[in-house]
Amino acid sequence: MNFCLSILLTSVSRSRMRIASYCSSVKNSNLTKVNKENGGIHVTYITKECERITIKGKLGDNVMYLAHSNDIPIEGACEASLACCTCHVYVNDEFFDKLPTPDEREDDMLDMAPFLKTNSRLSCQIILTDELDGIEVTLPPATRNFYVDGKKPTPH
Ligand code: FES
Helix, strand or coil: CCCHHHHHHHHCCCCCCCCCCCCCEEEEEEEECCCCCCCEEEEECCCCEEEEEEEEEECCHHHHHHHHHHCCCCCCCCCCCCCCCEEEEECCCHCCCCCCCCCCCHHHCCCCCCCCCCEEHHHCCCCHHHHHHCCEEECCCCCHHHHHHHHCCCCC
16 A cells, blocks of 8 residues: 555656645744754754754754754665655745755656655755755655655664
């Protein structure tokens, strides 16, 4: 059943349809962690449980690795080598256009991501700059690896 659902979602995702947000009410956890280097670029992650967690990163941080170092469950199976789509996130509209255009390899991987939306990006390709202060990224309801084997992500 999950395999069939995955195939269906893949074919739907290729058209990059907008899927209604699955987080109708986001829980504000009031949880703000401060990175050890005490940088000043705020990144808010909205988890699959619809919890909002704000982390302070620093210039040049990678959004996926920043999540890993703060126990936010973005998988990142290929460790940022653009060979998977398990680091898929949705970027809030205010910041989506501030990101560099995805290159062809990122686009190819995104085409394989379930629940693809027009504001989808791979978090391992988002590098913090000053103008990204306040960015919000939402984890999708599932990634391909979760559907196939039920594996829970662990930081690398
Ligand atoms: Fe595989 Fe980002 S971790 S593409």
